[in-house]
Amino acid sequence: MRFTYPADGSQLDCDVDIPTGMRTVVFGPNGAGKSTLLRLLAGTIGENPWDATYLPQTVYHFRGSAGWNLGLGLNAEQAARARHLADRLGVGHLMEATAVSGGERQRFALARTLARPEPWVLLDEPLAALDTQDRINVARVIVEAIGDRSAVIVTHDQDAAVILGQNMVVLIDGAVHQAGPIHEVFAQPADEAVATAVGLGNVLDGIVRATEGPLCSVASGGSAIWGVGDHELGDTVRVMFGAETVTLYAGTPPSVGSARNAFSGMVTEVRPVGRFVEVVLDAGVPIVALLTPGSLEALGLREGVPATAVVKATAVRVVPS
Amino acid sequence: MEFLGGLLADAVRELFGFGAELRRILFLTLAVAGIATVIGVLVGVPLGTWLALTRHRLRNTIDVLVNAGMGVPPVLAGLLILILLWNDGPLGSLDLVFTPMAMVGAQALLAIPIAAGVTAGAIRGLGPAASEQLIALRLASYRRGFVAAREALPGVIAAVAAAFGRVVSEVGAVLIVGGNIEGETQVLTTAIVQQARQAHFDSALALGFVLLIIVALVNVALGRLRSV
Structure with missing residues (x-):
């Protein structure tokens, strides 16, 4: 796939293979163009959206109960799956609540996103609003819910990348610096920018x-x-x-x-x-x-x-x- | 000061002396402005919602039209309806000139852009995170519009208030298509014009009070709705 996207004078120019049936982490510093890439895939900008379920970076909670938010856009079967996921994410008891915290909103949005059936799963910083001790549990639920579908997961966080990713794309200043199996990218950074970004070099x-x-x-x-x-x-x-x-x-x-x-x-x-x-x-x-x-x-x-x-x-x- | 004070006292007396005539004017004012507002909201709110969410290529054109429509002088909207409805006009056969129906049409024309513009502004004002989430939900377009308008409910109520305020207080459109016929097409604003022209300032002022009270009551009612 190839993208050129002008936004705010910046340029995203990517040419990268994203394998199907795997979880690919798009990793890079803030402002690298990761979220722009994901928005292009999801079709919230640009013209050619993938058939994907998408969790935006900034979770938006609509007026109304958490349960109402959870069911938005889902049919009965998907809503049941979303409720099950919300339970596993530890927020199942908050269905009636109208005031929920940032971390709880994140979990409800994750449950709703993961309950959808699309073949591609796009997640922007899915662990960002969560406490350190909850991340492993949430990550396990995410990996299970993705199953054998294809996923693109954006993160600027090493731990999240290692936990969630199988494949890794390093994006810096709107350009792909390296792509490959996650272990390979960490062990053998392609250049100094990647080494600095992945931080283990x-x-x-x-x-x-x-x-x-x-x-x-x-x-x-x-x-x-x-x-x-x-x-x-x-x-x-x-x-x-x-x-x-x-x-x-x-x-x-x-x-x-x-x-x-x-x-x-x-x-x-x-x-x-x-x-x-x-x-x-x-x-x-x-x-x-x-x-x-x-x-x-x-x-x-x-x-x-x-x-x-x-x-x-x-x-x-x-x-x- | 004495003159003003006397005028106010006369106005209050007038208010109770108007009787049946005032009731008729009041009823017609509320009916015409009310129906025009309902039409304006039924068309304008969905139009504004669509404008705020769509990426259609005609969006910018319609945006400009709506914004221009928000500032159209009422007398011009009235003139347009009058020409349409005139004897040899395209809708002349309907024989609607100088009827309340024509007044509703002219005022609806004024209400639609206001309702649309304020609604679109309110939904856009929800911010980029909301609009991105709305797309990510992958709802059918009418459902997406419903969720967006529901989220922007305070703004949508403001759109209703703005539309009603514009039509109930305008004089140009109802005057030109209604003709200000006493007992038939006279509303509060046109009655004020007539009373003032005849130097019946106490009567004009009394009618002005009534108009003010209507606008205030409607806004209080809508304000309550907003805080629900």
Whole structure:
């Protein structure tokens, strides 16, 4: 599919495959054009709407009871399904209420949207108005209700993307920077903008010192890093890899198997990131690794402790800078 | 000051002295303006709702027509109806010139654009989130219009009040198509004109009071409806 949409002087110019039968997350910073893309698909702007059920970013609650709002546009069978979904989303007891909170409105709107039978499900920030502890439960209901239908879900939130998505499109400044399986996008961001947007990346600058088949070795801050990329010797390049692709060892491991990159140094920082922990290792260059709190404890890692970071070369992307 | 005070006292006396004639004028005023308002609302509110929601290519043209219609001088609307209804006009065979029916027609012509314009403004004023949600609900178009107008109910009531206010207080249209025939097509505004022309200021003022009270009562009633 291809879109060019002028709005407010901005330009949305996308050319992207969105697979059917999967949940595709459109991810990107605010103002990237995600909602515009979804509006085009839903047909609230533009000319060619898909056959879709659509949850707008700003949920609008009409005058009247929550139950009346829930049933808008639904036939009897769909309304029953919506009531069932509202129950599962924890708002089933509020049918008669006329004053409901933002999070409750969001749930009613979600129940109504998901109860519709259209083959495409378009959701704009479906978890945005919800408390952190409710998100997992709501996400589970969303995934179940979508079933084997196709879905496009817009979010600027990493957790929501990981929970809800199978496929991922990264949209920045109205342009698609990367599209693919969600794990792939997180593990191997296509460029620095994606790495910054998905927020899990190590991004380092350096110069190509050696090449070998699809790999090249980049000198950066006294370390040599092997990664994937076709470059000439002496090229100035940027190296990037996801923090979750880094394996950490306490001290120095006897062997790192097939991995090309092993960086030894001192832990300089340990910081919580959502439900995970990021560990920064000074190995001439700073290396960021994403761990669970459990792994951190098992390894006994803390600031000032020696450690080794290991990364497979195939998880490292080398791009021109 | 003395002159004004005396006039007011005379006006109040006049009010009770009018008797049957006043009742007839009052009845015709309410009937003509009331029916014209009902027609104006029945046509104008759906038209305004459609205008606010549609992406039809004629929307902008009709928008301009409605906005222009909101400002049309009543005497011009009356003239148009008069020409239509005149002996050799397209509707001359109906023989409606100088009848209450013709007055209803002319006032309905004035009420429709007001009702449509105020309704469209109220629905557009619901904001982008509401209009997007209305599309996302995928309702049949008449249902969508109903939900939108229901949501903008205070604005729709304001449209009714504006339409009634415009027709009950205008003089040009009813004068030109009705002819201000005493006992037949005379309404409050045209009676005021006649009394003033004959320098019966006390009578004119008394009728003015009545008109003011009608407008006030209708607005109070509609205001109550709005807060429901």
